[in-house]
Amino acid sequence: MELNKVKTIDEILNDTDDIKLGYGGIRIHTGPITENKIYETAIKTYGINTQSRVFVEECAEAIVEVMHYFNRGRGTLDDVASELADVEIMLAQMKLIVNNEAGEDLVENYKQVKLLRLETNLKEER
Numbered sequence: 806m807e808l809n810k811v812k813t814i815d816e817i818l819n820d821t822d823d824i825k826l827g828y829g830g831i832r833i834h835t836g837p838i839t840e841n842k843i844y845e846t847a848i849k850t851y852g853i854n855t856q857s858r859v860f861v862e863e864c865a866e867a868i869v870e871v872m873h874y875f876n877r878g879r880g881t882l883d884d885v886a887s888e889l890a891d892v893e894i895m896l897a898q899m900k901l902i903v904n905n906e907a908g909e910d911l912v913e914n915y916k917q918v919k920l921l922r923l924e925t926n927l928k929e930e931r
């Protein structure tokens with residue numbers, strides 16, 4: 806998958822040539838597309854409904870760890886980092902799902918608008 810190309814679900818479901826499943830789990834081929842291939846294979850394997858639920862669960866776990874560490878003086882930085890990694894992995898899959906359904910990089914479009922708004926707000930703070 807090209808990094809900025811939005812794929813159809815059929816393309817995602819039928820294009821797993823860079824990942825081979827084995828007894829030891831996923832064997833990763835080298836190359837810049839490896840990470841997206843893993844996400845695409847996860848969506849294919851578990852389905853959109855499951856991955857969207859797992860995304861919500863991972864967000865909730867991250868919320869708990871961030872609150873514990875930064876607001877309650879509990880837990881560890883490793884706990885926070887581990888849950889943030891989970892959220893990043895699931896967020897990447899959600900972006901693929903949403904952008905595929907939209908037929909464009911909708912998340913990035915909104916991100917640019919919101920970054921511009923943040924930049925404007927920060928200038929007004931000065």
Ligand SMILES: [Mg+2]
Pocket residue numbers: 863866887888891
């Ligand atoms: Mg987690």
